[in-house]
Amino acid sequence: MQWETVIGLEIHTQLATKSKIFSGAPTDFGAVPNTRACAVDLGLPGVLPVLNEEAVTLAVRFGKAIEAEIAERSIFARKNYFYPDLPKGYQISQYELPVVGKGRVRILLDDGAIKEIGVTRAHLEEDAGKSLHEDFHGLTGIDLNRAGTPLLEIVSEPDMRSPEEAVAYARKIHRIVRWIGVSDGNMQEGSFRVDANVSVRPQGEAKLGTRTEIKNINSFRFLERAIRFEVERQIDVIEGGGQVVQETRLYDADQGETRSMRTKEEANDYRYFPDPDLLPLVIDADFIERATQVMPELPDARRRRFRDQYGLSDYDADLLTLSRELGDYYERVAQDTGDPKLAANWVNGELAAALNKAGLEIGASPVSAPMLAGLIKRIQDRTISGKLAKQVFEAIWNGEGDADAVIAARGLKQITDAGAIEAVIEDILATNPAQVEQYRGGKEKVFGFFVGQVMQATKGKANPQQVNALLKEKLRA
Amino acid sequence: MLLDRTDVEKIAQLARLAVSDPEKEGYAVDLSKILDLVEQMNGVNTDRVTPLAHPLDMVQRLRPDEPTEPDQRDLFQRIAPAIKEGLYLVPKVIE
Numbered sequence: 061m062q063w064e065t066v067i068g069l070e071i072h073t074q075l076a077t078k079s080k081i082f083s084g085a086p087t088d089f090g091a092v093p094n095t096r097a098c099a100v101d102l103g104l105p106g107v108l109p110v111l112n113e114e115a116v117t118l119a120v121r122f123g124k125a126i127e128a129e130i131a132e133r134s135i136f137a138r139k140n141y142f143y144p145d146l147p148k149g150y151q152i153s154q155y156e157l158p159v160v161g162k163g164r165v166r167i168l169l170d171d172g173a174i175k176e177i178g179v180t181r182a183h184l185e186e187d188a189g190k191s192l193h194e195d196f197h198g199l200t201g202i203d204l205n206r207a208g209t210p211l212l213e214i215v216s217e218p219d220m221r222s223p224e225e226a227v228a229y230a231r232k233i234h235r236i237v238r239w240i241g242v243s244d245g246n247m248q249e250g251s252f253r254v255d256a257n258v259s260v261r262p263q264g265e266a267k268l269g270t271r272t273e274i275k276n277i278n279s280f281r282f283l284e285r286a287i288r289f290e291v292e293r294q295i296d297v298i299e300g301g302g303q304v305v306q307e308t309r310l311y312d313a314d315q316g317e318t319r320s321m322r323t324k325e326e327a328n329d330y331r332y333f334p335d336p337d338l339l340p341l342v343i344d345a346d347f348i349e350r351a352t353q354v355m356p357e358l359p360d361a362r363r364r365r366f367r368d369q370y371g372l373s374d375y376d377a378d379l380l381t382l383s384r385e386l387g388d389y390y391e392r393v394a395q396d397t398g399d400p401k402l403a404a405n406w407v408n409g410e411l412a413a414a415l416n417k418a419g420l421e422i423g424a425s426p427v428s429a430p431m432l433a434g435l436i437k438r439i440q441d442r443t444i445s446g447k448l449a450k451q452v453f454e455a456i457w458n459g460e461g462d463a464d465a466v467i468a469a470r471g472l473k474q475i476t477d478a479g480a481i482e483a484v485i486e487d488i489l490a491t492n493p494a495q496v497e498q499y500r501g502g503k504e505k506v507f508g509f510f511v512g513q514v515m516q517a518t519k520g521k522a523n524p525q526q527v528n529a530l531l532k533e534k535l536r537a
Numbered sequence: 538m539l540l541d542r543t544d545v546e547k548i549a550q551l552a553r554l555a556v557s558d559p560e561k562e563g564y565a566v567d568l569s570k571i572l573d574l575v576e577q578m579n580g581v582n583t584d585r586v587t588p589l590a591h592p593l594d595m596v597q598r599l600r601p602d603e604p605t606e607p608d609q610r611d612l613f614q615r616i617a618p619a620i621k622e623g624l625y626l627v628p629k630v631i632e
Contacts, residue, residue: 077602084605093623094614098606102613114602135590142553144627157590191630201624329551334590339597 061299062263065291066271067226067256068218071233072211073243074187074251075118081186081210082109082152089249097189097204103148108337111136115210118242119159119184120343120351122212125240125358126179128163130348136184136338139330144202145189153213155332158183159341160212165236166360167228168378177229178217187211206250212242218257218268223287227280230254234280235359239384247278254283258290260298269294270304274311274318286311290318362387370400379408386422389429396433399440406432410453427456435463443467444474448520475522478530481514484522485534488513499535507531539572540565 080087083100100107123130137155160182166174189204214233220226234252237243245252259271274290277283289311294304309318357365359381366377366387380390390407394400411432415425435456439449444467455466467473475481488510489496499506514527545564549556556564610623619626 079602079604079606084600084603086604086606094610094625095608095623097613098609099613100606104613110600111597112602113599116599140551144625144630192624193629196621196624196626198629199619199626200629201621202627203624331551336591338591339593339595340590342596 063260063295064263066218066259067220069216070255071214072253073237075115075210077114080208081112081115087209093203101208117351122242123160124352125236126163129161134159134341136335137332138335145191153185154183165232167232177219180215182214185211223284227284260294270306273308376404392429393433397436431462438463448472481522484517539569
């Protein structure tokens with residue numbers, strides 16, 4: 061039987077505020093345990109939460125970036141469950157009236173098509189603390205520094221049909237939150253965590269199958285693997301005559317599999333109710349205006365502009381808008397060189413590969429935009445060939461100076477002096493009479509041999525077009 | 538009666554409350570009465586009533602995003618039953 065996969069994602073992204081969502085404790089990462097947990101975060105008796113304006117501003121900005129409606133009035137609710145890293149016995153979240161309503165994002169599929177994924181809602185909530193289970197002789201250590209850190213939980217519609225689409229969607233949300241400065245999106249530090257709801261159904265069936273939820277995935281690679289595993293597992297269960305059980309599962313990256321979380325503790329009955337400690341949050345047009353004043357050109361708009369203004373493919377334009385900084389970089393190179401396509405080839409080609417290999421973000425690139433533009437200009441004015449340019453790029457990357465300095469220091473300037481090239485050609489023809497005879501006898505393939513010889517003799521510096529023209533001329537004689 | 542003994546046990550378990558056997562019947566009766574009242578209110582026509590999320594007719598005030606809380610860990614940990622290396626220690630929560 062043909063099976064269809066249905067995926068929805070819940071993404072928790074940490075908002076880039078200086079202080080917590082309901083208290084004035086700082087949010088800096090990596091502090092000494094419990095030094096960032098104040099009386100409110102600890103849930104001590106008598107304390108009251110006061111909402112952080114910046115957290116609301118960032119949520120609104122995100123909502124606007126995904127074309128969502130912002131709730132004029134939204135409500136905070138208590139989600140009740142017991143766990144030691146949740147000192148109050150409830151998490152303050154939003155349930156019935158979230159701050160961000162229905163929105164959408166677009167993802168670029170492998171075949172070049174663009175697919176729209178619905179966002180059901182996004183709501184504000186507080187993070188819990190951290191439990192450390194090792195080294196305490198049968199006890200658990202609790203660090204509440206993270207308790208009360210503002211999160212935006214972004215819930216998608218079950219619109220994704222493959223692990224690749226799920227990853228593309230998660231990456232797109234990641235791109236957007238970083239782009240508009242809502243979150244640093246640091247996955248190692250847990251600023252961006254993904255839960256995947258996965259189910260399968262026979263192809264053509266309208267009713268959704270029973271889903272499982274894979275919790276707390278903190279890398280895109282694991283997200284893809286976890287879903288892939290889970291889909292296979294569910295199909296095996298059903299084809300083996302069994303039924304998928306609705307449950308929460310964890311992805312074990314070492315084993316490459318998902319495993320059922322113990323269900324004993326998990327009553328999943330959160331008994332939400334409006335938090336009496338917090339009044340309704342009212343967001344008016346002025347607030348939205350202020351929150352979105354600094355909204356930059358968004359990724360999709362920039363992708364379309366790059367495509368239309370610079371004549372790039374959607375694919376290239378998408379790569380160039382992976383981050384705002386990369387887009388800025390590209391645009392600078394494109395404008396400095398006046399050749400947007402060549403600029404795109406270099407940024408998406410050599411530069412992207414080098415960054416990737418070194419594990420660097422564009423902001424940390426040793427080759428700045430003016431430096432790359434300087435290199436491309438030397439290709440444009442034929443000082444160096446495209447092939448040698450790669451060598452020059454590497455030298456710039458390694459800190460040997462800008463393009464002109466490298467070309468001068470390494471003597472890479474292209475030979476465009478026809479007389480000099482002619483002399484080399486004559487020399488080569490004279491030392492290879494047999495090949496000359498073959499060529500003149502009609503074996504035109506030997507031409508490549510001569511080109512190779514000339515390039516070797518000039519260390520690749522001879523202008524290729526000139527070499528071709530002059531060789532033809534000499535061989536005809 | 539809307540709630541029976543099993544419901545009371547479930548609610549007590551969710552709230553981590555120890556309820557003795559003799560108490561359970563009494564709670565079942567009391568909680569059912571509360572639900573009866575809710576049921577009675579459900580019968581009222583509320584078409585023209587705006588849903589109420591909070592009894593006060595006020596809106597949430599917002600706080601500027603400034604860290605204002607000093608580190609008072611040592612003070613807070615003085616009342617903790619067990620601490621180690623700055624962490625609060627609790628009975629193990631996973632197998």
